[in-house]
Amino acid sequence: MNAIEIKGLKKSFRGMYALNGLDMTVPIGSIYGFIGENGSGKSTTEKLICGHLVKDAGSIKLFGKDYTDAGVRARVGALIENAGCFAGSSIYTNLKMQTLNLGIKNADEEIMRVLKIVRMEEHKELKFKKCSLGMKQRVGIAMALLGNPALLILDEPINGLDTDGMRIMREILVDISQKYNCTVLISSHILGELEKIATHYGIIRQGKMVQELSAKEMEERARVFVSFKVNNLQDAISLLKKKYANVKEEFGYARVYDEENVDEIVKYLIENNIVPAEIKKNKVGLEEYYIQLMSQKEGE
Amino acid sequence: MEKANNLKFDASTFVKRIKGMLSVDFYRLFHTPLFYIFIAIAAIIPAMIIGTTGMQGSETGALFTNVWQAIAVEKPLYVIENIGQYANMNMVFIFGGIMVSIFIGHDYKSGYVKQLFTTHSKKQDYIISKTLVCAFAMACMCLAYLLATILAGLFVGLSFSVNAGSLICALLGKLFMSLGWASLYVFLNIIFRKRFWISIASSFFFGTGILIIGAAAILGNSAILNIFLYGSSVYACLSSNFVSVLVCLVVSVAWSVIYGFLGTYILNKSDVY
Numbered sequence: 001m002n003a004i005e006i007k008g009l010k011k012s013f014r015g016m017y018a019l020n021g022l023d024m025t026v027p028i029g030s031i032y033g034f035i036g037e038n039g040s041g042k043s044t045t046e047k048l049i050c051g052h053l054v055k056d057a058g059s060i061k062l063f064g065k066d067y068t069d070a071g072v073r074a075r076v077g078a079l080i081e082n083a084g085c086f087a088g089s090s091i092y093t094n095l096k097m098q099t100l101n102l103g104i105k106n107a108d109e110e111i112m113r114v115l116k117i118v119r120m121e122e123h124k125e126l127k128f129k130k131c132s133l134g135m136k137q138r139v140g141i142a143m144a145l146l147g148n149p150a151l152l153i154l155d156e157p158i159n160g161l162d163t164d165g166m167r168i169m170r171e172i173l174v175d176i177s178q179k180y181n182c183t184v185l186i187s188s189h190i191l192g193e194l195e196k197i198a199t200h201y202g203i204i205r206q207g208k209m210v211q212e213l214s215a216k217e218m219e220e221r222a223r224v225f226v227s228f229k230v231n232n233l234q235d236a237i238s239l240l241k242k243k244y245a246n247v248k249e250e251f252g253y254a255r256v257y258d259e260e261n262v263d264e265i266v267k268y269l270i271e272n273n274i275v276p277a278e279i280k281k282n283k284v285g286l287e288e289y290y291i292q293l294m295s296q297k298e299g300e
Numbered sequence: 301m302e303k304a305n306n307l308k309f310d311a312s313t314f315v316k317r318i319k320g321m322l323s324v325d326f327y328r329l330f331h332t333p334l335f336y337i338f339i340a341i342a343a344i345i346p347a348m349i350i351g352t353t354g355m356q357g358s359e360t361g362a363l364f365t366n367v368w369q370a371i372a373v374e375k376p377l378y379v380i381e382n383i384g385q386y387a388n389m390n391m392v393f394i395f396g397g398i399m400v401s402i403f404i405g406h407d408y409k410s411g412y413v414k415q416l417f418t419t420h421s422k423k424q425d426y427i428i429s430k431t432l433v434c435a436f437a438m439a440c441m442c443l444a445y446l447l448a449t450i451l452a453g454l455f456v457g458l459s460f461s462v463n464a465g466s467l468i469c470a471l472l473g474k475l476f477m478s479l480g481w482a483s484l485y486v487f488l489n490i491i492f493r494k495r496f497w498i499s500i501a502s503s504f505f506f507g508t509g510i511l512i513i514g515a516a517a518i519l520g521n522s523a524i525l526n527i528f529l530y531g532s533s534v535y536a537c538l539s540s541n542f543v544s545v546l547v548c549l550v551v552s553v554a555w556s557v558i559y560g561f562l563g564t565y566i567l568n569k570s571d572v573y
Binding site for chain 1: 307309310311312316317319320321323324327328331332406410411412413414415416417418419420421422568569570571572573
């Protein structure tokens with residue numbers, strides 16, 4: 001059983017398909033990084049899962065049950081676009097309303113529990129409109145955490161946050177996933193941050209799933225490369241191509257893919273009168289993997 | 301900690317859901333200034349009308365000779381003959397419409413409605429809860445209007461002579477009509493949920509009963525008009541009896557069921573935002 005199972009999901013707006021037969025599988029307990037360019041259908045998918053939009057076709061199952069099942073929905077929390085709080089009311093009042101909606105007993109205890117998770121217990125009497133962006137995002141997560149959700153859906157929760165805000169958010173999400181066994185579906189453009197926490201990835205393009213893979217698979221697929229910064233880049237690339245199969249010019253560097261032996265490549269360059277100014281051995285990260293995948297798809 | 305393969309999902313029954321939704325809406329009603337502002341408006345309107353027109357030396361002259369004329373007309377007249385026949389408790393239903401528009405509008409403007417529909421709440425729960433809570437709020441406004449009318453009448457020195465039974469029937473009829481009006485306003489606000497000002501304007505337009513007044517002007521004062529909200533609201537007059545109360549109750553419940561179904565259908569078939 002998976003936390004989310006989507007098959008053939010379609011959604012159009014005024015005749016234009018935002019989702020065109022999306023398939024998606026989010027394993028229970030995972031932090032699922034949902035990646036795609038603007039307008040690719042990430043938010044639409046999340047809104048459909050949350051029941052905010054009406055689907056045209058396809059099926060959505062949450063924990064093996066239809067996504068409209070009220071019992072399952074009672075254990076879904078979401079932060080989509082904004083926290084969904086009343087600006088003139090305090091953080092406490094906003095959370096209190098959601099505890100009433102969910103029929104949570106010991107509401108005060110529950111409110112303090114979620115505020116502690118998002119590190120906001122000191123600010124419970126603060127009016128929502130007085131909160132900073134980072135605080136509003138955290139209140140939104142606190143709201144979503146009420147009632148011990150089994151599934152948390154977060155749409156771009158780290159957008160607009162400063163470095164410290166991102167770090168806090170990252171720690172909170174890892175905490176939620178590990179301590180509370182909550183499946184987290186998170187979409188973000190900040191792939192570097194996503195890479196630090198995600199256990200699974202889904203890459204969407206033009207309303208269709210391009211690829212789904214676990215962080216482990218991603219690690220296995222991540223190609224090793226050695227990159228060189230040299231003055232005469234084109235000469236260096238031509239030279240390297242004579243000896244190595246996968247040589248590319250990327251980001252102002254000459255990159256030799258799938259070769260582990262740095263010494264041997266350096267020696268080869270120097271023997272041919274090319275002296276590297278900078279040498280790096282690295283692996284393709286999520287961001288680069290994503291860019292490469294997208295450019296491959298564009299080429300198809 | 302709950303294990304992944306041992307997740308429990310309790311059944312979320314209608315009773316549990318509606319209880320939760322009603323709790324939220326009543327909590328919101330009592331914890332935001334909106335409700336108290338509209339209670340005050342409901343009280344100020346009769347006090348001002350009776351006060352300003354009933355005082356000795358008033359330029360306009362007394363609008364009412366009897367305090368209960370500020371509550372309801374003597375007999376059901378769907379087309380008003382003078383402004384005094386319009387200036388009665390039915391005005392609460394016009395201002396109540398604006399209150400409902402703001403109450404529901406805030407749900408959408410703040411995005412709180414997303415939190416509701418993400419969790420176990422169904423669209424029908426939302427409609428039912430909003431209708432009941434807004435009906436309660438409008439009934440409170442009616443009572444505030446009544447209280448202010450009595451106080452203003454005492455202050456100005458108007459006559460209080462009335463057939464008590466008919467007065468009670470008229471008051472009960474008006475209170476029952478709160479449900480029907482609330483359901484109409486909830487329905488209008490569901491239709492125009494993405495356009496706040498249009499929802500307010502439409503509530504005001506329908507709240508004045510202008511369509512029924514127009515129909516009555518053409519058709520004449522026909523009892524058939526009682527099947528509409530404005531018609532039955534006028535029917536709850538100072539010559540009311542048990543039948544009037546029953547008509548108000550049946551019409552109010554019937555329209556709230558109709559509007560409830562229509563509102564639920566629209567919400568189920570369209571995107572939340």
